[in-house]
Amino acid sequence: MNERSRTGIDAEAATLYATWFRALADPTRVQLLHLLAAEGRPMNVGEIVERSPVGQSTVSHHLKILSEVRFVLPERRGTSTAYAVNRTCLTVFPAAVRAILGDDRPAAEEGADGAQ
Numbered sequence: 001m002n003e004r005s006r007t008g009i010d011a012e013a014a015t016l017y018a019t020w021f022r023a024l025a026d027p028t029r030v031q032l033l034h035l036l037a038a039e040g041r042p043m044n045v046g047e048i049v050e051r052s053p054v055g056q057s058t059v060s061h062h063l064k065i066l067s068e069v070r071f072v073l074p075e076r077r078g079t080s081t082a083y084a085v086n087r088t089c090l091t092v093f094p095a096a097v098r099a100i101l102g103d104d105r106p107a108a109e110e111g112a113d114g115a116q
Contacts, residue, residue, distance in 0.1 A: 008102055017096045023069040028054055029062045033071055033085065042075055042082035 009017070024030055035051060036043060045063065049056050063083050066072040071090065072083045 009099055013096075013099070017100060019069055020071075020093065020096065023065055023071060026062065026065075028052075028058065029066055032059065032062055033066060036072060036083060037085045037090075042084035044077070044080045044082045046080070048083070 024033075032048065032052065035048065045056060045059055048063070049059050052059055054062075063072060063074070067074050067083070069089075070086050073086045074081045074083055
């Protein structure tokens with residue numbers, strides 16, 4: 001019997017999903033991700049700090065964690081780095097939640113409000 005048939009999610013997927021949830025387990029990271037998503041364009045650390053209640057080193061630390069799980073994508077621009085939301089990764093996230101809950105159906109099969 002393989003790992004997936006016993007648990008529904010194989011060890012590799014479980015590890016990936018846990019990494020994603022750990023990255024979102026901090027309110028500051030959630031706020032930074034929201035800021036970047038709402039802005040809809042890459043922003044450098046200085047711009048993010050101006051619109052954030054935390055300092056530069058904290059913003060940089062959180063952006064590093066978000067970029068490690070590819071929720072944000074860093075882009076070198078001369079001597080600075082701009083960060084943008086990785087919309088592809090974030091659109092896959094709801095599918096991961098459905099898999100964890102044992103509902104592997106595509107979102108289109110659910111009602112408009114997400115109810116079954």
